[in-house]
Amino acid sequence: MKFSKLFKINEDRSLYPPLNSEGKVDVDLSSHKYVKLWHGPQHPGITGNMSLELTLLGDEIMDCETHVGYLHRGFEKLMERRKWIQCFPIVCRITVPEPDYNEYCFAAGVEELAGIEIPETAKWLRTLTLEMARLQSYLMWIGGQAGSLGMGIVGQWSNYCRDLVLDRFEELTGGRIYHMYIIPGGVRGLLPDGFEKRMEETLKTIEEFMVDIDKVMFNNAVFKKRTVGMGYIDPKWIYQFGITGPNARAAGVPDDIRKKYPYLKYPELDFEPIVGKDSDIYTRADVRRRDLLLSVDLIRQILAKMPKDGDFKAPTPNVLHWQIPAGETFIRSECTRGEFAYYIVSDGSEYPRRINVRGPSYTHAVALLEKMITNTNLADVAGLMTSLHTYPPEIER
Amino acid sequence: MIMNTPLDNIKTVFPNADVWTQRQELYHMSIPKEQLVALVTHLKEVEGYLHLVQLTAVDWIEKNQFQLTYILNNPIKKIDVMVKTFIPRDNPTMETIHHLWEQAATYQRELREMFGINFPGSPRVDKPFILEGWDDIPPYRRDFDTKKYAEETYFPRPGRETHDPKEFMKKKLYPDEI
Numbered sequence: 001m002k003f004s005k006l007f008k009i010n011e012d013r014s015l016y017p018p019l020n021s022e023g024k025v026d027v028d029l030s031s032h033k034y035v036k037l038w039h040g041p042q043h044p045g046i047t048g049n050m051s052l053e054l055t056l057l058g059d060e061i062m063d064c065e066t067h068v069g070y071l072h073r074g075f076e077k078l079m080e081r082r083k084w085i086q087c088f089p090i091v092c093r094i095t096v097p098e099p100d101y102n103e104y105c106f107a108a109g110v111e112e113l114a115g116i117e118i119p120e121t122a123k124w125l126r127t128l129t130l131e132m133a134r135l136q137s138y139l140m141w142i143g144g145q146a147g148s149l150g151m152g153i154v155g156q157w158s159n160y161c162r163d164l165v166l167d168r169f170e171e172l173t174g175g176r177i178y179h180m181y182i183i184p185g186g187v188r189g190l191l192p193d194g195f196e197k198r199m200e201e202t203l204k205t206i207e208e209f210m211v212d213i214d215k216v217m218f219n220n221a222v223f224k225k226r227t228v229g230m231g232y233i234d235p236k237w238i239y240q241f242g243i244t245g246p247n248a249r250a251a252g253v254p255d256d257i258r259k260k261y262p263y264l265k266y267p268e269l270d271f272e273p274i275v276g277k278d279s280d281i282y283t284r285a286d287v288r289r290r291d292l293l294l295s296v297d298l299i300r301q302i303l304a305k306m307p308k309d310g311d312f313k314a315p316t317p318n319v320l321h322w323q324i325p326a327g328e329t330f331i332r333s334e335c336t337r338g339e340f341a342y343y344i345v346s347d348g349s350e351y352p353r354r355i356n357v358r359g360p361s362y363t364h365a366v367a368l369l370e371k372m373i374t375n376t377n378l379a380d381v382a383g384l385m386t387s388l389h390t391y392p393p394e395i396e397r
Numbered sequence: 398m399i400m401n402t403p404l405d406n407i408k409t410v411f412p413n414a415d416v417w418t419q420r421q422e423l424y425h426m427s428i429p430k431e432q433l434v435a436l437v438t439h440l441k442e443v444e445g446y447l448h449l450v451q452l453t454a455v456d457w458i459e460k461n462q463f464q465l466t467y468i469l470n471n472p473i474k475k476i477d478v479m480v481k482t483f484i485p486r487d488n489p490t491m492e493t494i495h496h497l498w499e500q501a502a503t504y505q506r507e508l509r510e511m512f513g514i515n516f517p518g519s520p521r522v523d524k525p526f527i528l529e530g531w532d533d534i535p536p537y538r539r540d541f542d543t544k545k546y547a548e549e550t551y552f553p554r555p556g557r558e559t560h561d562p563k564e565f566m567k568k569k570l571y572p573d574e575i
Contacts, residue, residue: 068526068527069525069526069527069528069529072527072528074536074537074543076537077536077537077541077543078543080539081543081544083562083563086562239447239448239472239498240498240499241498241499241500242448242449242450242498242499242500255472260475261422261475320562320563320566321563328419328425328466328479329419329423330423330450330451330468330477330479332450339450341450341451341468343451343453343466343468345455353455354453354455354456356451356453358450358451358468362500362503362504363500363503366500366503367499367500367502367503368499368500371499396527
């Protein structure tokens with residue numbers, strides 16, 4: 001396929017300025033040919049509070065720079081001044097729509113350093129929570145992707161479905177958005193009575209809505225016209241830019257951490273990583289849609305296989321006096337956007353020495369987006385950005 | 398018994414490197430600052446550590462050192478390696494690796510801003526990334542006091558109390574002992 005077709009670039013480049021050796025345009029703002037435009041931080045097409053400084057020639061983007069910092073609360077620094085257990089209300093706020101991956105990575109890191117083995121039931125409950133988090137995050141994302149291309153109704157349907165999953169979260173953990181359910185040593189409780197039945201009803205509703213969403217969004221001529229062949233990620237860029245998750249899988253790289261570096265109870269579940277091959281916005285959307293349905297399937301498998309009672313928390317020392325042995329560790333998990341990892345350093349005291357969060361958006365929204373967006377049309381920016389599924393809070397922890 | 402690890406042959410190329418194992422798929426490596434870029438390039442080009450997962454710093458203020466940690470991943474062998482080096486805390490400078498991975502420039506820009514570690518030649522390294530108009534010491538250094546900064550910069554909320562959790566619980570549970 002020709003490069004120009006993939007990016008839908010006007011083939012006649014005679015009206016456009018020549019590219020320099022880095023493949024970029026030498027922008028001379030005093031020539032009055034270019035316009036600077038700020039896309040965000042307050043813009044419906046932006047995923048959270050982030051902004052893109054665009055340089056336009058006509059309606060084509062010549063240059064882009066990502067600006068973050070609108071959400072910076074210094075989480076990593078705050079955690080250095082708090083006891084290990086006091087970090088818990090902080091970690092879940094690093095990624096708002098799916099806090100459970102933060103809780104899992106932090107808890108697993110603490111357990112590895114302290115040498116704690118968690119009970120079987122706790123492992124199953126953690127796997128269940130992580131899949132539920134994946135499900136609701138994808139449902140929210142579908143609304144964003146459809147909305148950024150002008151289909152508001154899909155977002156209303158998917159947010160209704162997400163609310164049902166949040167109801168199940170509320171039953172299980174007591175919280176809708178931030179759960180603080182996965183704690184060092186295990187989890188905070190067992191499944192409530194009748195949870196499986198209500199979860200099954202929720203999953204059925206989601207499946208019904210997904211049929212409608214498939215018809216209205218994925219078989220929509222406008223959606224296809226605007227997304228097929230648009231926003232191509234070259235498979236060569238995968239390691240060069242650190243691309244992970246559905247963005248990499250849509251390019252044909254079957255990297256799913258649940259399968260590749262199995263953690264918790266994933267080795268006992270039957271699934272294959274979802275892979276696409278065209279690596280455009282449409283394929284990425286389709287990979288996420290199929291991944292969502294895979295999560296529905298995995299939740300059913302987990303509920304069928306897991307023990308319903310038993311120990312759910314290993315004994316831990318008094319958390320207010322807990323000194324974690326000195327050491328370093330690195331824990332990763334697969335979140336909806338890719339590889340989510342925690343690097344934890346302990347100096348043997350009651351406080352963490354350093355915690356560093358690796359969010360997949362860190363690479364997707366800055367280096368990758370700045371490269372991909374060049375030579376696209378202004379109207380496609382929102383759709384392209386949402387297709388990378390970026391969350392600014394994990395860039396500026 | 399001598400254990401054979403996938404990183405044994407590194408020692409023949411880089412005799413100064415220390416290698417130790419944490420778990421089956423996670424290795425640690427420590428190397429002097431001057432050889433770090435050569436080692437990371439060797440790991441990427443020869444050993445197949447194609448994926449740069451993380452690049453971060455730890456402030457060991459008591460030793461007057463910064464620790465730089467490069468976490469690399471080999472997607473074929475499914476192994477992670479943490480490459481570590483120590484640089485002095487006064488006027489810290491490190492060679493850039495943005496020519497190996499595009500996203501390294503972003504990590505280096507953040508380290509420049511948050512720890513004050515300079516990476517000469519890294520793209521946009523001196524441009525503010527998260528903080529705009531910051532004129533204090535780099536905030537992620539251990540000697541930057543967040544509490545003091547917040548008290549000096551923002552208005553205190555009336556009626557707000559702060560407790561040390563250990564003392565507070567002791568007072569609540571065992572009031573007679575105090």
